[in-house]
Amino acid sequence: MIQHSWLIPGMPALAYAVIVLFTRRFKALSAGISILAMAACFFLSMGVFQELAKLDPSARTVSFSWTWLQIPPWEAHVGVLIDPLCANMLLVVTLVSLLVQIYSWGYMHDDERFSVYFSYLSLFSASMLLLVVANNYLQIFIGWELVGLCSYLLIGFWYFKPEAADACKKAFVVNRIGDMGFLMGVITIGMMFQTFDFAEVQKIVTQGLSDHTYSTTFIAGIALLLFCGAVGKSAQFPLHVWLPDAMEGPTPVSALIHAATMVAAGVYMVARTYTLFSADPLSMTVVAWVGGFTALFAATIAVAQDDIKRILAYSTLSQLGYMILSLGAGGYTAGMFHLTTHACFKALLFLGSGSVIHGLHNQDIWKMGGLWRKMKVTTLTFAVATLAIAGIPPFAGFFSKDAILDSVHNSAVPGHCVLYYMGVFTAFLTAFYMFRLFFVVFTGEPRDHHAHDHAHESPLNMTGPLVVLALLSLCVGWLNWPGVGLYSQFVHYGSVPEGAASIGVLLGQSWPTLLLVVAGIALSAAFYYWKVFSAEKMAEKFRPVYLLLKNKYYFDEMYGWLVKKVLFGLASIFHWFDEKIVDDGMVDGTGWINQKMGGLLSLTQTGYIQNYAWVIFAAVAVIFFCVSF
Amino acid sequence: MTEVPIVHYLYLAAVLFVIGIFGVLARKNAISVLMGIELMLNAVNINYLAFAKYWGGGNLTGPVFAVFVITIAAAEAAVALAIVISIYRQLKSANVDDAHNLRG
Numbered sequence: 001m002i003q004h005s006w007l008i009p010g011m012p013a014l015a016y017a018v019i020v021l022f023t024r025r026f027k028a029l030s031a032g033i034s035i036l037a038m039a040a041c042f043f044l045s046m047g048v049f050q051e052l053a054k055l056d057p058s059a060r061t062v063s064f065s066w067t068w069l070q071i072p073p074w075e076a077h078v079g080v081l082i083d084p085l086c087a088n089m090l091l092v093v094t095l096v097s098l099l100v101q102i103y104s105w106g107y108m109h110d111d112e113r114f115s116v117y118f119s120y121l122s123l124f125s126a127s128m129l130l131l132v133v134a135n136n137y138l139q140i141f142i143g144w145e146l147v148g149l150c151s152y153l154l155i156g157f158w159y160f161k162p163e164a165a166d167a168c169k170k171a172f173v174v175n176r177i178g179d180m181g182f183l184m185g186v187i188t189i190g191m192m193f194q195t196f197d198f199a200e201v202q203k204i205v206t207q208g209l210s211d212h213t214y215s216t217t218f219i220a221g222i223a224l225l226l227f228c229g230a231v232g233k234s235a236q237f238p239l240h241v242w243l244p245d246a247m248e249g250p251t252p253v254s255a256l257i258h259a260a261t262m263v264a265a266g267v268y269m270v271a272r273t274y275t276l277f278s279a280d281p282l283s284m285t286v287v288a289w290v291g292g293f294t295a296l297f298a299a300t301i302a303v304a305q306d307d308i309k310r311i312l313a314y315s316t317l318s319q320l321g322y323m324i325l326s327l328g329a330g331g332y333t334a335g336m337f338h339l340t341t342h343a344c345f346k347a348l349l350f351l352g353s354g355s356v357i358h359g360l361h362n363q364d365i366w367k368m369g370g371l372w373r374k375m376k377v378t379t380l381t382f383a384v385a386t387l388a389i390a391g392i393p394p395f396a397g398f399f400s401k402d403a404i405l406d407s408v409h410n411s412a413v414p415g416h417c418v419l420y421y422m423g424v425f426t427a428f429l430t431a432f433y434m435f436r437l438f439f440v441v442f443t444g445e446p447r448d449h450h451a452h453d454h455a456h457e458s459p460l461n462m463t464g465p466l467v468v469l470a471l472l473s474l475c476v477g478w479l480n481w482p483g484v485g486l487y488s489q490f491v492h493y494g495s496v497p498e499g500a501a502s503i504g505v506l507l508g509q510s511w512p513t514l515l516l517v518v519a520g521i522a523l524s525a526a527f528y529y530w531k532v533f534s535a536e537k538m539a540e541k542f543r544p545v546y547l548l549l550k551n552k553y554y555f556d557e558m559y560g561w562l563v564k565k566v567l568f569g570l571a572s573i574f575h576w577f578d579e580k581i582v583d584d585g586m587v588d589g590t591g592w593i594n595q596k597m598g599g600l601l602s603l604t605q606t607g608y609i610q611n612y613a614w615v616i617f618a619a620v621a622v623i624f625f626c627v628s629f
Numbered sequence: 630m631t632e633v634p635i636v637h638y639l640y641l642a643a644v645l646f647v648i649g650i651f652g653v654l655a656r657k658n659a660i661s662v663l664m665g666i667e668l669m670l671n672a673v674n675i676n677y678l679a680f681a682k683y684w685g686g687g688n689l690t691g692p693v694f695a696v697f698v699i700t701i702a703a704a705e706a707a708v709a710l711a712i713v714i715s716i717y718r719q720l721k722s723a724n725v726d727d728a729h730n731l732r733g
Contacts, residue, residue: 606729607729607731607732608726608729609662609725609729610653610655610726613653
């Protein structure tokens, strides 16, 4: 099975080609091809996973590659690297892709460009899987750029909406900033180590660090360049601004790309190149602090948002921050585990919100309310996901979030205590804003009766994936059951698995967090369910804070100002230089000089033929004299 | 009868050449200018033949060149006279200076 793993990115790519070339006019056929290819990918990934799990733990790295380009002294390869990290990611990506594609059949069925949509989804899956199986930096970069392209195409899928067109442009431009750093990192690796292969780079770096050929600071520099890419793709502060706007795309796309898979690519890449990151405390510190800060920062914004998808988008930012924080703090397994559980419950949250939007044709939570009467399945699955993300045992989020906080607590990163409390407080905020969303949307009385009367439960092809994901959100956490830790036995960095604490120890450390989470839920219920306090009065009382959060700390405005004033100001200086010095001075100056010189020379051209003859004879005479004397 | 020394031929050719130059440079009538050119060409021909006769040693390169020069001169005269005629039709004058606006 493993030797056929190149088919995993291959099949969706083929599906994309078939849809684009042949079946664009047949909606059902296009969707069928796309879903079938994805299902095949999922089963193949299962097979790969099974085969890998059977191998001895020390032999769980299978890699093969083909030569793609030869530019001496470099050779570019395409290849497949299957190890537990990759197998884990393959399962996540193929499963979520499959469920989202099935869901999309229901969600998008009225859309005119249904086939195009499915072709994009296939292309996305192919690129994402290409990135996941990559065995070298060049290939991961290619996959990286391709998922960026698909993200652009899918955010702007409804390109006739100006917001969507702006959002996809914004996503592309912001990602480009991060990718510039990533590309520089990849080039530096190619220049310094003469290879792009993960395993070889790892070997060279380990060797070079032990005999002091390379300083740890140098390796940290490369790691931080690569991290720029992760900051862009995983929407970490300060490049977080694109992800909330990306919610303009179709909701299943948000679930697949902007919650479960593509945005996790940054986390995956950091995990993949962990040798470089763990070489120096500097890079680890930067990673941990960027992640920790983003987690808290985005959670505070989510508290004051009104759009159901934007709340989820900020929650995604926050959870991605957790993962990055975990990797930075040395919790490799915890970070990847949170990626896995987060993919389940966040995809579920987005698909659930899609189901709500499908029923109501509205995204403002203050126009919803009381939906549980109309949408039983959606409400129930959404509740599971909310509990999972809040981190209530025994749901998935509890185990992974707790593992992260635990690894931060035990970390050696400077300021890990502060980071730990930031993480704990973020857990509190997460519980608060997620339950705020849940209570406002699904409980209480309908706020907009007209919309509520039209609301209906979604069809089976939409609720089916919801149920599957709900079961996963409940169970996936058990993979790392305290004291057993199947997951940590499987995915770990280095040869020794991170130990799994027993259930007593686990509860012993996590009860304060758990208490805070419950407090968050209670506070949220007090505000939005029992309505003991009035949220409006609260907002009125702390109006400056409320406005600051509601306007996302004015980051969009700040970047707008930076671009408009600083960048355009700088650009206008260059424009002046170009126009006045280069264009008017140098280009036109050259022309002017030539024209004037020509004018001078044209005086000799009199038209009197005998003048010319005089010149010729005089010249001959002069030459004759010169030659003979 | 003493033989004519080569220098006499060369004097003759030089005189013809200078007259030709005078015709080309100083005369305003286009026909005169053309005649000047003919004189210069023929002065050259005389030189060719004189050198061939005295120092050629039976080599016919000089006379052959002279024949070529005559041929070219005929072709040149034909073209030049055609031009002169069409200029005359345009300007009602054969004065070379009147055609100075051909300078472009």
